[in-house]
Amino acid sequence: MRKTVFTLFILLTCMATRADIGEFSFGAQTAYGTRDKVMGIGLNAKYNFSHHTRINLLADYYFKKNDVWGSEFALEWNYHVHLGDNLRLYPLLGIGMRNYHSHYDTLIGKESDVEGYFIGNGGVGIDYLIGDHLMLNSEIKYQRFFSEDVGQVMFMIGVSYRL
16 A cells, blocks of 8 residues: 555655646645545645646545544546636536555454545635746545445645646
8 A cells, every 4th residue: 555655645645747738737635525524734736638628637645533534535626707806706527536544452462454435525615826836726525435325514725736
């Protein structure tokens, strides 16, 4: 698992160029979910196919609460609606995987457990461009856990860098 996370981290940080047609940006975000009630931090990489269409690759880590911590990997599609030179509103749709990790003591020693869930995301976000290189973004989305038939509302605030 550590090798996978490290490889994804390297890939995300290598994708740092301007976020216009056919180009990349990368950034960091904080997230909060209403079901788990825990904060998370993460990285994102964005690739723009056109002035309106973009994909967003996310990797998040959720802090430990009650001896359980989480990780999430997702791919989202965004459609930009330009509200001015520096402001973009976008609906988003995505799919991903959420994992819950735990360690506990047993009679024979420490045990580990990982539970994985496929998720679907849908919501709305906004980007505010600060100059040529910095972009502030915020999202609110509904996240559906397919195998458990439950969901949660997610809030995200982040910053992205473009060259």
